[in-house]
Amino acid sequence: MLPAGPQSRAVYDAVIPAAEKGALLIDCSTIDVDSARAIATKASAAGFEMVDAPVSGGTVGAANATLTFMVGGSEAAFGRAQPILSKMGKTIVHAGGPGNGQAAKICNNMILGISMIAVAEGFSLAAKLGLDAQKLFDISSKSSGQCWSMTSYCPVPGPVPASPANRDYKPGFTADMMLKDLKLAQAAAQTTGQATPLGAAAESLYALMAAKGDGPLDFSGIIKMLQGR
Amino acid sequence: MLPAGPQSRAVYDAVIPAAEKGALLIDCSTIDVDSARAIATKASAAGFEMVDAPVSGGTVGAANATLTFMVGGSEAAFGRAQPILSKMGKTIVHAGGPGNGQAAKICNNMILGISMIAVAEGFSLAAKLGLDAQKLFDISSKSSGQCWSMTSYCPVPGPVPASPANRDYKPGFTADMMLKDLKLAQAAAQTTGQATPLGAAAESLYALMAAKGDGPLDFSGIIKMLQGR
Amino acid sequence: MLPAGPQSRAVYDAVIPAAEKGALLIDCSTIDVDSARAIATKASAAGFEMVDAPVSGGTVGAANATLTFMVGGSEAAFGRAQPILSKMGKTIVHAGGPGNGQAAKICNNMILGISMIAVAEGFSLAAKLGLDAQKLFDISSKSSGQCWSMTSYCPVPGPVPASPANRDYKPGFTADMMLKDLKLAQAAAQTTGQATPLGAAAESLYALMAAKGDGPLDFSGIIKMLQGR
Amino acid sequence: MLPAGPQSRAVYDAVIPAAEKGALLIDCSTIDVDSARAIATKASAAGFEMVDAPVSGGTVGAANATLTFMVGGSEAAFGRAQPILSKMGKTIVHAGGPGNGQAAKICNNMILGISMIAVAEGFSLAAKLGLDAQKLFDISSKSSGQCWSMTSYCPVPGPVPASPANRDYKPGFTADMMLKDLKLAQAAAQTTGQATPLGAAAESLYALMAAKGDGPLDFSGIIKMLQGR
Secondary structure: OOOOHHHHHHHHHHHHHHOOOOOEEEEOOOOOHHHHHHHHHHHHHOOOEEEEOOEEOHHHHHHHOOEEEEEEOOHHHHHHHHHHHOOOEEEEEEEEOOOHHHHHHHHHHHHHHHHHHHHHHHHHHHHHOOOOHHHHHHHHOOOOOOEHHHHOOOOOOOOOOOOHHHHOOOOOOEHHHHHHHHHHHHHHHHHHOOOOHHHHHHHHHHHHHHHOOOOOOEHHHHHHHHOOO | OOOOHHHHHHHHHHHHHHOOOOOEEEEOOOOOHHHHHHHHHHHHHOOOEEEEOOEEOHHHHHHHOOEEEEEEOOHHHHHHHHHHHHOOEEEEEEEEOOOHHHHHHHHHHHHHHHHHHHHHHHHHHHHHOOOOHHHHHHHHOOOOOOEHHHHOOOOOOOOOOOOHHHHOOOOOOEHHHHHHHHHHHHHHHHHHOOOOHHHHHHHHHHHHHHHOOOOOOEHHHHHHHHOOO | OOOOHHHHHHHHHHHHHHOOOOOEEEEOOOOOHHHHHHHHHHHHHOOOEEEEOOEEOHHHHHHHOOEEEEEEOOHHHHHHHHHHHHOOEEEEEEEEOOOHHHHHHHHHHHHHHHHHHHHHHHHHHHHHOOOOHHHHHHHHOOOOOOEHHHHOOOOOOOOOOOOHHHHOOOOOOEHHHHHHHHHHHHHHHHHHOOOOHHHHHHHHHHHHHHHOOOOOOEHHHHHHHHOOO | OOOOHHHHHHHHHHHHHHOOOOOEEEEOOOOOHHHHHHHHHHHHHOOOEEEEOOEEOHHHHHHHOOEEEEEEOOHHHHHHHHHHHHOOEEEEEEEEOOOHHHHHHHHHHHHHHHHHHHHHHHHHHHHHOOOOHHHHHHHHOOOOOOEHHHHOOOOOOOOOOOOHHHHOOOOOOEHHHHHHHHHHHHHHHHHHOOOOHHHHHHHHHHHHHHHOOOOOOEHHHHHHHHOOO
């Protein structure tokens, strides 16, 4: 797992000429879609099957082999990669052709980053209005405001005992990692010409959180910034 | 159900002096929290029990008596209101003291408005990246991007057959109604001094949608604006 | 000068019945347009001429009698108010009928608040790119990025020696005051149905600055938040 | 003048090995800072002096030789480039070392893009509040809201007769060009880790304008979108 597109490109520039004939190439890095597709094209031209297979689930998922892999590549390549990835993960999804693993991850994580801030704003406003967090949780978790950020990862202590909010935002999934994924989403949005106003705003808010030194906290800790803590 | 705080204030200024002794007052309007609390204070001073009980669930919920009522008021007032509201709704929740019904509704709907735009942005970006909407749905609906806006009300046609996207965004819950609730949330945020950057951005985006004449569409139709349709 | 609409309404509810016949009423508060117009209507009904005349220029302008007054009211009322206001200010502008003094102030200050953040973002990005602040100032102050926030009130120390940036953001015009005006602008935007996405974003950013305790700093100090200082 | 970094890189990969000894290389493209610096490094390694010299001033400036060039490169390279650029432009500024011409341009244009939307929002809100555009112009152009976007390029017809608003937003400087520069600014912000929330929001708004098909209009035409026209 490499940090960004340029590193993956460089590594596969070295790997592809050196790999054994018939080898299956699996890149589990989270990188930009364009790089993933460029690497896949090179691999294919050299006769290799390849998948991009970014992962979610964090250190807990890795330890328990419950990771999710979002996989881009041909049917054949996916078929070969699946049994290997299954040893590390519980959910292995084929998202389509080359690069689509990356596309699925950044689209999902952009929705996640935005909805986490939404929940943090909602619970912060509720507190200011004298509405108890548990009450709002009881109502919204069964209503139209329901989302994973609330029901599985609530950014206020109490309603979801396992969430990082209950351990002073020890990660979990850091704000720095979320910021990285939101930057990838914005790069893709700019390249493709898609307007993503809330994705852009979420990226800015996580950049502000990182700037004040809270990047290593769990990403749900953005509620601290919203509350001036 | 009255359109806004000033109307509710005016009506209860007339109702309170004229109501029968012991009457229970139920206001199902969606209005600002301050107005709801001011009216409740006047009612209480005149010896009446009162609840604010805004509703969600739309015309379908009303026809089928499956509405949700979020109720603010004393335990005693809630106890008297519950059997009455149960004839119209399936879920009757006590959110706390006077005004808390309103607070719950605007916090929930602010989360809803933001997460709908998040989902619309995610599916729009996916389309531009060549990632099939059904694929993204299959992945995100079981992952950390999951939210009601996606799994019960998906803004693209296909994945959720009952969603307004499948009938050209015929409402449902109009963008104009969402805009009204987002304005109430912003008013509360400004009064209480809570920063809600994505709530503010969502309000602006629905205001743009209304300005171009699409306020009567379902609020999930904001995806059309994001896609330049 | 009263803090907000409700206080002005209450004071004039007391003043109007008690004022001497023929008195000219001048309200120099910065309040919401609707309140200013409601008070003016009451004054007019009672036979009084009145102007709303909010002020800008800060404590320095007050000490030196160089304030700017933006005045709303009839030609006749403005004619009577002008010589009085001239003793405190250098620029006395007639912005139109009742409430238009307030409208001019909040529209101007919304542009000001946004452009200050724009300049702060521009100079922060320049620093990260290795572009000297004085260089950017020399270029932009004579180019299409020129604005008062840059050329008269630059948020980085150096280019404009008199600006608060050179005295650790001692005000000047506090972030709390800017936030108040941006809230008035947002209230007006919501009431009139005008989308003001950057005005809304600016309000949120000043609310974040206030939440972290920097409301008493000069409003140009928002650059500290953008830079994580 | 090439459209983007990859094209400039490719052209100079061909030019550098083929150029005459002692040639001065001048790239007037507006491209990303990283590409400009990478090209300059290659040129320098091959023994060439080079400047990046992006331009502003539009087709009118080009016809009249009144363009502005923002130049990045060594003192020596700038000294050689200046007399050449002076034949096309009126203002030739040395912004610092390699890439700083690009940095100056994107920082300036990010401020410009934001302040244009600020002015458009201010005048739109004024109209809704019954405040005449000329009145707001008379007040703000001499006050703290003053900016080039207002006083030289006003987005409403009337106050500045030469502005594109008076010819139905015929460019001038298109929204598509502004969007390109805002994308470059966002790419630089993301690379350097600088939070630019209003820059990001401005980019999204111009992306929305382009999505609805108004990219070929002058960038001041964003007021039409804000007003639902």
